[in-house]
Amino acid sequence: xxxxxxxxxxxxxxxxxxxxxxxxxxxxxxxxxxxxxxxxxxxxxxxxxxxxxxxxxxxxxxxxxxxxxxxxxxxxxxxxxxxxxxxxxxxxxxxxxxxxxxxxxxxxxxxxxxxxxxxxxxxxxxxxxxxxxxxxxxxxxxxxxxxxxxxxxxxxxxxxxxxxxxxxxxxxxxxxxxxxxxxxxxxxxxxxxxxxxx
Amino acid sequence: xxxxxxxxxxxxxxxxxxxxxxxxxxxxxxxxxxxxxxxxxxxxxxxxxxxxxxxxxxxxxxxxxxxxxxxxxxxxxxxxxxxxxxxxxxxxx
Numbered sequence: 001x002x003x004x005x006x007x008x009x010x011x012x013x014x015x016x017x018x019x020x021x022x023x024x025x026x027x028x029x030x031x032x033x034x035x036x037x038x039x040x041x042x043x044x045x046x047x048x049x050x051x052x053x054x055x056x057x058x059x060x061x062x063x064x065x066x067x068x069x070x071x072x073x074x075x076x077x078x079x080x081x082x083x084x085x086x087x088x089x090x091x092x093x094x095x096x097x098x099x100x101x102x103x104x105x106x107x108x109x110x111x112x113x114x115x116x117x118x119x120x121x122x123x124x125x126x127x128x129x130x131x132x133x134x135x136x137x138x139x140x141x142x143x144x145x146x147x148x149x150x151x152x153x154x155x156x157x158x159x160x161x162x163x164x165x166x167x168x169x170x171x172x173x174x175x176x177x178x179x180x181x182x183x184x185x186x187x188x189x190x191x192x193x194x195x196x197x198x
Numbered sequence: 199x200x201x202x203x204x205x206x207x208x209x210x211x212x213x214x215x216x217x218x219x220x221x222x223x224x225x226x227x228x229x230x231x232x233x234x235x236x237x238x239x240x241x242x243x244x245x246x247x248x249x250x251x252x253x254x255x256x257x258x259x260x261x262x263x264x265x266x267x268x269x270x271x272x273x274x275x276x277x278x279x280x281x282x283x284x285x286x287x288x289x290x291x
Contacts, residue, residue, distance in 0.1 A: 016263045017263070017264070017265055018263070018264060018265060019264060019265055019268055020259060020260040020261070020263075020264055026268060030271060030272065030275060033272075033275050033276075033279075034275060037275065037278070037279040040279060040283060041279070041282050041283065041286065044282075044283050044286040044287060044290075045286055045290075047287075047290070048286055048287075048289070048290025048291065049290075051290070051291055063226070067222065067223075067226045070222045070226075071219060071222060074215060074218045074219060074222065075215070075219075077215075077254060077258050078211055078212065078214075078215040078258075080258075081208070081211045081257075081258050082208055082211065085207060085208055174260075177258075177259075178259050178260075181254055181255075181258045181259045184254055184258075185251045185254050185255070188247045188250045188251055188254070189247050189248070189251065189279075191222075191247070192225060192243045192244060192246070192247050193244075193283075196225065196226070196228075196240075196243045197240050197243060197244065197287065198236055198239075198240060
């Protein structure tokens with residue numbers, strides 16, 4: 001049995017029963033989840049008062065944008081998981097994994113920009129109707145999270161240079177990683193709500 | 199790269215990623231296919247993302263190994279949001 005194989009279960013046992021990353025980050029993550037949760041519930045309630053308007057408005061969207069963006073964020077999440085593992089192990093491959101995750105974030109934002117531009121050219125905006133108000137607010141807030149998350153990924157790239165990362169160093173990396181997964185989680189719910197619920 | 203991808207945790211994450219991709223494609227096709235009862239298909243479309251959220255939380259965010267309080271809080275928030283969304287949908291459509 002190699003050293004790597006014996007270290008993996010031991011490392012997993014050491015992580016059992018703890019808080020991944022910094023505890024303060026979890027207050028932010030759970031708080032964000034609740035704030036977006038309230039927004040999702042408000043959207044669904046508003047939809048209930050005029051389902052026809054919401055269904056008609058939804059049909060003007062290009063679902064491919066939402067679907068492709070979901071696949072991009074899910075893939076970026078996997079890359080971040082692998083990068084966190086590599087940083088813990090002091091492996092240089094972490095940097096390449098994070099660059100690919102950043103590329104996913106970049107393509108996500110470009111897609112979002114193209115989609116917004118197409119909708120605005122077609123005459124849809126924040127004040128067109130209540131569906132588009134929620135659409136632009138939800139996707140705009142989420143895009144702002146993606147930009148902030150991308151900045152944290154860049155910070156992870158900087159932190160990934162060390163051969164023997166310290167415990168606080170790993171804590172930071174895990175925190176940034178968890179924040180990135182929150183961005184993935186929020187989009188996993190936003191996609192069906194805005195694009196698929198009929 | 200070889201070392202990272204051969205670790206047990208990384209293999210599990212890759213399997214979870216494959217499930218997430220498959221679930222996304224399924225809910226995407228269910229959302230487009232109007233041959234099904236639309237109320238049933240919408241409930242499926244609302245449930246699947248929360249199953250994906252559970253998988254991301256437990257595996258990618260490492261909540262499976264985390265303290266039960268944190269895991270419980272995360273799961274509670276997700277169950278409440280999912281339950282309220284489905285209840286509102288079923289009572290208003």
